[in-house]
Amino acid sequence: MNKYSDDGVVAVDGCTAKVVDADRVVAVRERMPAAGDLADAADVFGLLSDPNRLRLLVALLDGELCVCDLAAVTGQSESAASHALRLLRAHRIVVARRAGRMAYYRLADPHVRLLLDVALAHIEHTELLHPERDGTT
Amino acid sequence: MNKYSDDGVVAVDGCTAKVVDADRVVAVRERMPAAGDLADAADVFGLLSDPNRLRLLVALLDGELCVCDLAAVTGQSESAASHALRLLRAHRIVVARRAGRMAYYRLADPHVRLLLDVALAHIEHTELLHPERDGTT
DNA sequence: TGCTCATATGAATAAGTATTCAGATGATGG
DNA sequence: CCATCATCTGAATACTTATTCATATGAGCA
Numbered sequence: 001m002n003k004y005s006d007d008g009v010v011a012v013d014g015c016t017a018k019v020v021d022a023d024r025v026v027a028v029r030e031r032m033p034a035a036g037d038l039a040d041a042a043d044v045f046g047l048l049s050d051p052n053r054l055r056l057l058v059a060l061l062d063g064e065l066c067v068c069d070l071a072a073v074t075g076q077s078e079s080a081a082s083h084a085l086r087l088l089r090a091h092r093i094v095v096a097r098r099a100g101r102m103a104y105y106r107l108a109d110p111h112v113r114l115l116l117d118v119a120l121a122h123i124e125h126t127e128l129l130h131p132e133r134d135g136t137t
Numbered sequence: 138m139n140k141y142s143d144d145g146v147v148a149v150d151g152c153t154a155k156v157v158d159a160d161r162v163v164a165v166r167e168r169m170p171a172a173g174d175l176a177d178a179a180d181v182f183g184l185l186s187d188p189n190r191l192r193l194l195v196a197l198l199d200g201e202l203c204v205c206d207l208a209a210v211t212g213q214s215e216s217a218a219s220h221a222l223r224l225l226r227a228h229r230i231v232v233a234r235r236a237g238r239m240a241y242y243r244l245a246d247p248h249v250r251l252l253l254d255v256a257l258a259h260i261e262h263t264e265l266l267h268p269e270r271d272g273t274t
Numbered sequence: 275t276g277c278t279c280a281t282a283t284g285a286a287t288a289a290g291t292a293t294t295c296a297g298a299t300g301a302t303g304g
Numbered sequence: 305c306c307a308t309c310a311t312c313t314g315a316a317t318a319c320t321t322a323t324t325c326a327t328a329t330g331a332g333c334a
C-alpha cells in the first residue's frame with residue numbers, strides 16, 4: 001500500500017488532477033529537470049530549429065568564417081546572416097572576432113557542437129539507408 | 138594557384154556574391170547536407186524547442202504513459218497535451234497505443250531519444266557546476 | 275439505451291519569429 | 305577628408321506557432 005493509490009488524485013501546484021498511475025506520475029515528476037533548465041534546453045533547440053541558422057552553425061563546425069562568406073555559404077543576404085548571428089551571439093553559441101571591418105565568427109558552445117554532430121551523423125546515416133534524390137544545394 | 142582566388146567571386150545558383158576566402162566557401166558548401174535533410178533536422182529541433190513538448194518527451198523517456206498522466210506530469214491541460222502529442226505523432230516521434238478509451242503514448246524515435254539524452258546530460262552537468270536555486274517544478 | 279469519461283479535434287485568438295529594406299557605424303584606401 | 309566597403313541595427317511586414325474554449329468521438333458502464 002502506498003501513500004498514493006492508482007487511479008487517484010495527485011496534488012499539483014496546490015491544485016489537483018486525475019491520474020491513472022499515480023506512482024509513475026510522482027516518480028516521473030521527480031526526475032523532471034527544473035523548469036528553468038528545461039526552458040534553457042528548449043531555447044537551444046529553438047536556435048537550431050531554423051534552417052538558415054542551422055546552415056550557419058554547420059558551416060562554422062570546422063573553423064571561423066567572416067559574415068560575407070557565411071552569407072555566401074548559407075545562401076542568404078548578409079543582413080539576414082548578421083541578424084541570425086546576432087541571435088546566436090546573444091546566446092553565446094557563437095563569438096565574433098573583429099579584424100578591421102571584417103567580423104569572423106566561430107562556434108563557441110561545445111554542447112551545441114555536440115548536438116550538431118549528432119544531427120549530422122543522423123543525416124548521413126539515414127542518407128545511406130534511403131538516399132534522397134539529390135538536391136544537395 | 139587555384140581555380141578560384143581569394144577575395145573573389147563565386148557562383149551561387151547562377152548568381153554571384155563576394156567572398157573573402159573562396160576556397161573555404163566552396164569546401165564548406167560541398168560538405169553542407171542537402172537542403173531537405175537540413176530542413177528535416179531543423180524540424181526535429183523545432184519539435185524539441187517548446188518546453189511543454191520537451192517535458193512530454195522527457196516524461197516518456199522511461200516508458201509509456203496515458204494522456205491524462207502526461208498532462209499531470211507536464212502541468213498542462215489535457216487538451217494542450219493532446220494537441221502537442223498530435224504534432225509529435227504526425228512526425229512519428231511518438232506513437233499511441235489505444236486501450237479502451239485510454240491512449241498510451243511512447244517515444245518511438247531513437248534519434249530524438251539520443252538528442253534528449255544529450256540535452257539531459259548537459260543539464261545535469263551544468264547543474265553540478267553552477268547549481269541553480271531550486272525551482273524544481 | 276443513455277450517461278460519463280478519456281481523448282481528439284476545430285476554430286479563434288494571441289504571441290512569437292523570420293525577412294526585408296533603409297539607414298547607421300566605423301574601418302580602409304585613395 | 306571623402307568614398308567605399310563590411311557589418312550592424314531598427315522598424316515594418318508577413319508568417320508561423322501556441323493556447324484556449326467549445327464541441328465531437330467513441331469506449332465503458334449502469
